[in-house]
Amino acid sequence: MKHLKKALALTVLMVAVNANAQTELTVYTAVEAEDLKKYAARFNEDHPDIKVNWVRDSTGVITARLLAEKDNPRADVVWGLAGTSLLLLKNEGMLTPYAPKGLEKLSLKFRDRDETPSWVGMDAWMAAVCVNTIEAEKHNLPMPTSWQDLTKPVYQGHVVMPNPNSSGTGFLDVSAWLQLMGEDKGWEFMDGLHQNISRYTHSGSKPCKMAASGETTIGVSFAFRGARLKEQGAPLEVVFPSEGLGWEVEATAIVDGTDKVEAAQTLVDWSITRQAMEMYNEGYAIVAMPGVAQPVKHFPANAEELIIDNDFGWAASNREAILTEWARRYDGKSEAK
Amino acid sequence: MSVFDPGKSSMIDSPSFSTPATRNWPTLAELRRRLTDRWVFALLLVIGCVVLTLLVLAPLYTLLSKSVENKAGEFVGLENFAHYLSSGGIESAFFNSLWVAGLSTVIVVSLAFMAAWALTRTRLPFTGWLRGVLVLPILAPSLLPAISLVYLFGNQGVLKSWLFGAEIYGPIGIIMGSCFWTFPHALMILLTAMDNADGRHYEAATALKASPWRTFWTVTVPGARYGLVSAGFVVFTLVITDFGVPKVIGGQFDVLATDIYKQVIGQQKFEMGAVVSVLLLLPAMLAFIADRYVQRKQSASFTARSVPYRPRQDRMRDAIGALMLTPTVVFIFAIIGMAIYASFVTFWPYNLQLSLNNYQFGRMDGGGWGAYINSLKMALGTMLIGTGLVFFNAWLMERTPQPKLLTGVFQFLSLLPLAVPGLVLGLSYIFFFNHPDNPINGIYGTLFILILCTITHFYAVSHLTAVTALKQLDQEFEAVGESLNASRWRVLFTVTLPLCLPAILDVALYLFVNAMTTVSAVVFLYGHDSQLASVAVLNMDEAGDIAPAAAMAILITATCAVAKLIQGVLRFWVDRSTRAWRQGME
Amino acid sequence: MSQKTQGSRLEIQGVNKFFGDFCALKDINLTIEPGELVCFLGPSGCGKTTLLRIIAGLERQSGGLLHQGETDISLKPPRERDFGIVFQSYALFPNMTVTDNIAYGLRSIGMPKAQVRSRVDELLALVGLEDQASKYPAQLSGGQQQRVALARALAPTPGLLLLDEPLSALDAKVRHHLRSEIRSLQKQLGVTTVMVTHDQEEALAMADRVVVMNNGVIEQVGTPLDIYQQPASAFVASFIGAMNFIDSSPLNGQRVKIGNRELDLIRPLPAADGCIQLAIRPEDVHLLPSGDGEWEGEVLALDYLGAFIRTHIRLSDIELDLVVDVDPRSARRLDLRVGGCICLNLPSDALHCFAA
Incomplete structure (x- = not known):
């Protein structure tokens, strides 16, 4: 019934929209495909005159695509891409700084720190560990509660994590551990973890998917994916290690060179409204506007307290060195055990 | 002398042309007739070369030139190569690539040869159907075998014990997956080579009492x-340049193709991606040169006099043939069957209830039915x-008078794409076709650029x-045509095209099927209104919706199978309506 | 339409052909008269096919001129020349019936339908294939295919007919039959014809004139009789028919020395400083009973070849082997046996001499 109403509303909207002269915005995004329709529909409730044309792919592909298109950008707006990627684009001079209406309501952590920010945050996307309860029982594994737990010999061969050289999620974890534990302790931890890793994957969501299908017992991944899979019926426990979680902001920005500045600004303005934040909150436990977030199913209620004070600047400037060191230590040997 | 002087074309013969120039300006009618003169064909092939340069060489250059530039675009010589080579891990990736591709090649070529032998040298029944089954893998998107292999041999796989404790994630998985999707390529080449056997050789062997x-x-x-x-060359090149299978099932087993993925997608370092691409071109080029060298010595062994x-x-021989086909057929059925099963399962492996829900693509992400229509x-x-493009160019090259150098250049340009990984091609297309100075950058993001890239x-x-196919036609058709006052164009439409119809249908099917299943290049090029079903499969799998991904993969496979059936019917029809004049030709 | 066509005259002046550095044809000069059948004869690689393809315009000469009738065709593309061609493979269009194959050239020039039909019927009758009109080439025998190819080439009534080894793909019996058939057809139509062949028997049997080629040059042009009886060079002598060669050194006048004997010749000696090669056909050697002739020899072997016996004889005083053809009756008279002795004369009017 609810669906029907929505569909009806959408149809009415469409008709209304078609009657008006429309501005079409090309929006690049890494947001889950199934959420995109919802995002556009909600936005169009307020701004029926702007049509959102999505181009969606995984974070890595979209970022590579944006960078490759640098000389002749095709996107007008980026809505829903990792902060690290946006930092990269900003350094390439590919973003137009813009202070959207209501900027002051955002938490400082969730926006570019420049006075006129190049990007503004939507929500946070946080690390988590997916544990398959059936497999854990089968192998008699205790439920881990902390990162340190994962280095215990009992988990040997049961852990899968993303390769930070291929996956943003992987790098998020590594950079969080180094920040949490300090460099020496951080690497020491990863040495220990490495002993238990059965394999590194190229994709950030893969470890959780593998845990969901019992291909591994424990997958280091991110919370959103774990919650979704659990919702689909996977025998998963989404664990949030007690030391603290790496996280990444998902954000919105205007691509430099767009000839639809006004519409782009309208979209960015809307993307940080309370309404939008409530929409993000349907899937993400932490959103950029303090005080909006309601607890989300399969997420801990105190999600905000669990995330570390991530220094994105530090992570970005040390990325190359960290990845090289990581590759030196753990790459190039196919036998992890 | 006018520009249209046909004497100009004597340049391609010899410099010592010594005929006095005593001609007047050509009349209009004469001009039109001279349109069929040889320089027109040379010009057309030059245009063909230019088109391929625009489609292959120029885009590749825009990307590969980054291998000698730093991030800021300044020329740095071989610094990136030095950096990459010193970063470690490269030896293992290079070595891994070589041995995995090498071993896959040996396995695939052996299996394909056994299958081709059984299909052409025995009297097994149902060979028509068997041929259909054996090319099934080419109809499936690359993620399909990956999903099936995990369901079959993964930790929860039904046949896990068959691996004796070894893991599917790693070289075993890469080799199995690669073997699956490259097998039809090898089989088709070998069937072409073995279908036309000269019976006289076998009679001679029997007469000489050979066992x-x-x-x-x-x-x-x-x-x-x-x-x-x-077949060896093609399989080796396909495996070594493919990143789909190693990425999905290779675990942390490093190969060059996934290294490109790491550099470009993981870290957005185009210049390093370009470095690996160049390194990846080397073995592929070597294989290419070796193949060309061997093929040069080839001459038609099946002549007009062959029987x-x-x-x-021979029941014994037929039994051996059946035995040789069995493992391959079983493997293909197992993979496809598992994927079909996977597409109905509610939640593998914990909720094995079957349902049709996964085929309701409208509810899934990744574009659903729209993507399918786009595809x-x-x-x-x-x-x-x-x-059209392929055949016209091949015709120009084979059946019109052309300077040797030009055909050499064209042949190189035509075969080059085989050695280019799709990922590299896709990125190259962004750099080249999206460049603000490119006059046709308007096609970027449209369905048309996807078509160009896929071609x-x-x-x-x-x-x-x-x-x-063109080589098999009598070399003198055009000469006879000219003596009978028919232009090469008329010979093309009245003789060459009708004779090549089966090959044209083959090429058409090959392009259709690959366009339906391809991912690696187009993933960088689709626009908001040109999402593709094959990309949707990847996205759904990425989002954890494995069953819908399998369902979409099966839908693609089924579509390709229908295309194959249509092509089969058309071929049957062509064969039947031309049986009279084919008698004795085959 | 008249059956008799006016064959055209073909004039080849100073034609050269290079493939890179390789000289395939060197300064070829030749005139072919209207209605003539000329054979290009030579071993493979001698340039005969290249010359044919240059006449057709399928290859472009590196230098030199070609005239067909009054027209300079040196630079004309094949389509603008006036010829019909039959290849060794026939190159029949396999997807067309016999009728369509023959009509192909007529339709190219836009001949009205009714005319095409009557011309095709005419040609079918000419080559005796009226009952095969609706068959496809693959359903015909080799000889029939050959005739279709011929009919197709002749359909547009070309002034020049080019035949590239037209009979070599056929078996012996069909070949002999078609030989005379083509010849009589050609005479009947009066079409100027150039035929390339490596088969000397074919050339001698069919041609008005034979052009013997070797290594890219013309060695000799002449009637079959000329070529056989008056070979212009040692190559022609050896390539056409069988020939015995005898080394000799010139003395004064018409005398030459073979071994320690001297011999008077009728033909003038070639201007040569050193050795002179004498040549004699096997059938021109006179065999005589032992003791009667100038030369003595021993019979080494006898090959019975039906109409004659090929006798291998070693001349005793100059260690030279000769081949002599003898008719069976003479052989009986001379009591030829392997190992037997025999005498022979070398008639001086049958001796050819070439510079060595």
Whole structure:
């Protein structure tokens, strides 16, 4: 019934929209495909005159695509891409700084720190560990509660994590551990973890998917994916290690060179409204506007307290060195055990 | 002398032309007739070269030139190479790539040869159906075998114990997956090489009292050797440049192709991606040169005087043939069957209830039915434009007078795409076609650029098929035509095209099927209104919706199977309506 | 339409052909008269096919001129020349019936339908294939295919007919039959014809004139009789028919020395400083009973070849082997046996001499 109403509303909207002269915005995004329709529909409730044309792919592909298109950008707006990627684009001079209406309501952590920010945050996307309860029982594994737990010999061969050289999620974890534990302790931890890793994957969501299908017992991944899979019926426990979680902001920005500045600004303005934040909150436990977030199913209620004070600047400037060191230590040997 | 002086074309013959110039300006009618003179064909092939340069060489250059630039675009010589080589891990990736590709090649070529032998040298029944089954893998998107392999041999796999404790994630998985999708390529080449056997050679062997075993090694194998070399080259190149299978099932087993993925997608370092691409081109180029060298010595062994080979009754041999086909057929059925099963399962492996829900693509992400329609449009466009382009160019190269140098250049450009990984091609297309100074940058983001990219991606094999078909025609058709006052164009439409219809259908199907299933290049190029079903499969799998991904993969496979059926019916129809004049030709 | 066509005259002046550095044809000069059948004869690689293809315009000469009738065709593309051609492979269009194959050239020039039909019927009758009109080439025998190719080439009534080894793909019996058939057809139509062949028997049997070629040059042009009886060079002598060669050194006048004997010749000696090669056909050697002739020899072997016996004889005083053809009756008279002795004369009017 609810669906029907929505569909009806959408149809009415469409008709209304078609009657008006429309501005079409090309929006690049890494947001889950199934959420995109919802995002556009909600936005169009307020701004029926702007049509959102999505181009969606995984974070890595979209970022590579944006960078490759640098000389002749095709996107007008980026809505829903990792902060690290946006930092990269900003350094390439590919973003137009813009202070959207209501900027002051955002938490400082969730926006570019420049006075006129190049990007503004939507929500946070946080690390988590997916544990398959059936497999854990089968192998008699205790439920881990902390990162340190994962280095215990009992988990040997049961852990899968993303390769930070291929996956943003992987790098998020590594950079969080180094920040949490300090460099020496951080690497020491990863040495220990490495002993238990059965394999590194190229994709950030893969470890959780593998845990969901019992291909591994424990997958280091991110919370959103774990919650979704659990919702689909996977025998998963989404664990949030007690030391603290790496996280990444998902954000919105205007691509430099767009000839639809006004519409782009309208979209960015809307993307940080309370309404939008409530929409993000349907899937993400932490959103950029303090005080909006309601607890989300399969997420801990105190999600905000669990995330570390991530220094994105530090992570970005040390990325190359960290990845090289990581590759030196753990790459190039196919036998992890 | 006028520009249209046909004497100009004597340049391509010899410099010592010594005829006095005593001609007047040509009349208009004469001009029109001279349009069919040889320089027109040379010009057309030059245009063909330019088109391929625009589709292959120029885009590649824009990306590969980054291998000698730093991030800021300044020339840094071989610094990136030095940096990459010193970063470690490269030896293992390079070595891994070589041995995995090498071993896959050996396995695939052996299996394909056994299958081709069983299909052409025995009297097994149902060979038509068997041929259909054996090319099934080419109809499936690359993620399909990956999903099936995990369900079969993964930690929860039904056949896990068959691996004796080894893991599917790693070289075993890469080799199995690669073998699956490259097998039809090898089989098609070998069937072409072995279908036309000269019965007289077998009679000679029998007369010389050779045992069947000796006949096999002295007649069958040497007869197929060029096919074997070609198949080996194609499989090796396909495996070494593919990143789909290693990415999905390779675990942390490093190969060069996934290294490109790491550099470009993981870290956005285009210059390093370009470095790896260049390194990846080396083994592929070497294989290419070796293949060309061997093929140069090839001459048609099946001549007009040959007697088609008809295998005699021999139950023992037929049994061996059946035995040789069995593992491959079982493997293919297992993979496809598992994928079909996976598409109905509610939640593998914990909720095995079957349902049709996964086929309701409208509810899934990744574009759903719209993407499927786009894929169909794209595949049809690729098929129509691609077949025309490939065949016309091959005809220019093979059946019109051309300077040797030009055909050499063209041949190189046509085969180059085989050695280019799709990922590299896709990125190259962004740099080249999206450049603000490119006058046709308007096509970027449209269905049309997807079509162009896909044609380019699969140009080489289509080109080889067309050239092979054209070579088989009597070399003198055009000469006879000219003596009978018919232009090469008229001969093309009245003789060459009708005779090549089967090959044209083959090329069309090949392009259609690959356009339906391709991912690696187009993932960078689709726009908001041109999402593709094959990309949707990848996205759904990425989002954890494995069953819907399998369902979409099966839908694509089924579509390709229907296309194959249509092509089969058309071929049957062509064969039947031309049976009279084919008698004795085959 | 008249059956008799006016064959055209073909004039080849100073034609050269290079493939890179390789000289395939060197300064070829030749005139072919209207209605003539000329054979290009020579071993493979001698340039005969290249010359044919240059006449057709399928290859472009590196230098030199070609005239067909009054027209300079040196630079004309094949389509603008006036010829019909039959290849060794026939190159029949396999997807067309016999009728369509023959009509192909007529339709190219836009001949009205009714005319095409009557011309095709005419040609079918000419080559005796009226009952095969609706068959496809693959359903015909080799000889029939050959005739279709011929009919197709002749359909547009070309002034020049080019035949590239037209009979070599056929078996012996069909070949002999078609030989005379083509010849009589050609005479009947009066079409100027150039035929390339490596088969000397074919050339001698069919041609008005034979052009013997070797290594890219013309060695000799002449009637079959000329070529056989008056070979212009040692190559022609050896390539056409069988020939015995005898080394000799010139003395004064018409005398030459073979071994320690001297011999008077009728033909003038070639201007040569050193050795002179004498040549004699096997059938020109006179065999005589032992003791009667100038030369003595021993019979080494006898090959019975039906109408004659090929006798291998070693001349005893100069260690030279000769081949002599003898008719069976003479052989009986001379009591030829392997190992037997025999005498022979070398008639001086049958001796050819070439510079060595």
